[in-house]
Amino acid sequence: MKEESLQSAPRYGRRFALLIALFAAVFFASFVVGRYSVPPGTTLRILWSDLVRRVTFGRVLLPQIWSDTEGAVVLNVRLPRIFCALLVGAALSAAGASYQGMFRNPMVSPDLMGASTGAGFGAALAILLGAGYWGITLTAFCFGLAAVLLAYLVSRFSRLNATLALVLAGIMISSLFSACTSFVKLVADTQDQLPAITYWLMGSLSSVKSEDVSFVVWPILIGLVPLFLLRWRINLLTLSEAEARSLGLRSGRLRLAVILSATLVTSASVAVSGMIGWVGLVIPHFCRMLFGYDYRRLVPASILMGGTFLILVDDLARVITSSEIPLGILTSFVGAPVFVWLILRGGADRER
């Protein structure tokens, strides 16, 4: 019995191996999916030659045996899109998992503290002022960060317990920014600005370019690395403050580190993809069912599964209809039934 009880690691090891295999399969299959068909073999050759070119800094160029259009579709359209979906999905899931631990509430999503509504308002404002693509992205990113920092500062002045103060301040700042967004929509030009704002808010990766990836990859990596390194400690945030303190933990600093990291990745995600709900809420649950509650496994599992999930959903967005369905709608369409099925199947605790 005792021997058996300590032998749980291989089970999780196998599941991680399966998850990695699934991720790899989805990642490569996604290059083939789309209205313009590129044969799988050609796709692989294009990717391989691009990798060789990048690794050797352009010194080794493989012979091109594909059309220029095929090359452009794979490298300039699909590659950035798939990378972006991977980064955004991973970022939102890891941030959601961390927030759920920190707020001791499994119903929390990464935009609880206003990152999404702040970014949404930033984007709406930029569209209203006639900013270009980069103006919109940068404004959204900055407003997402600003909203969360504002909520954090407000909570510091509260005499309530720190977690409760953060939740309340976050809700307050969120509703403030969504009111601001509504106001911007009200005064926006109904011919072109209002549809642009509405479409942006629904979330999409259809206009993602290579430059987006090189912009978004840094804040997301800078945020994900601390979440990954601190993952065992995030467990401790699920304890009450008095308890954490009696174990010798200064939870205030850890909480701030988690907020900063989660905000960085969420704001960056929302800035390039618009509002994509549901991923940050559901993927961590899914991962708990498969990998248990320990954040040592939960953070890497959420990163992998979140990335895989969003690539998959973005594939659907590309193929279902000729005019693309916004991602924010699809994630809910796909996510909700899956989640219901999981709950009906017995939930996270069936095995233990």
Add this chain to the structure above:
Amino acid sequence: MSVEARNVSFSYGEGAVLRGVSFSAGPGDLVAVLGPNGAGKSTLFGCLLGVLRPQQGAVLLDGRDVMTLSGAEIAREIAYIPQSVSVTYNYTVLDTVLMGATHQIGLFAAPKKEQTDKAMAALESLGIGHLAQRGVAKISGGERQLTLLARALVQDARVLLMDEPTANLDYGNAFRVMQRIQTLGAQGYTVVFSTHEPNHALRYATRVLALSGGSVLADGVPGAVLTEELLTALYGVGVAVRGVRVEENELRVSIPFERKEGAR
């Protein structure tokens, strides 16, 4: 390893919650803190843990003022065992116990085999080694309390501060948990526990600290201190204290009753 409160007074703003409380406990002591709701038990615990700063007096851990110690230093001396474990997230028993090793683990590190072995040893010593991979949401209240005790043992502190260890337990589990606590006292731990059950103080404690209105009403050996008069004064109901013989052991038990009209 000792804990000492020296003339501790504390107030949250208006009206003192603790008034000049002094007591000390050392290895082998099993101190029961008794008192009605609002007597100041939780506040006293907050002061002992260095969470609350007394306006007057000081708390000394091994002779050092607790307010001058870092969180990790306090954690090495004194472990806090809350009434119950949170089950929002269904951590395994082993993962829960490993959290006790927090102050021994680097910022970016996780528990290693050494800590895992220690956690398993703590679980075995409390007789719940077989529960290591079970979720805390799926075990009994008594087993949860033992899990928290194991976490405290992994923490390596020699002073154990327990907030009503039997508050959420059924009759049998309360008995089993109290026996484990008694064993820990015999092993040389310094145990301070609050309780609303005078019988637990009479039966298991080596010392009793009776608090009322933030002041120490009595401090001494249970048999001598826990008189009918004191318990009546503490709880405002009639209390009879009697000796009974159970399996060769002479035990003292207290039983509350309704005082008749006209009686004292």
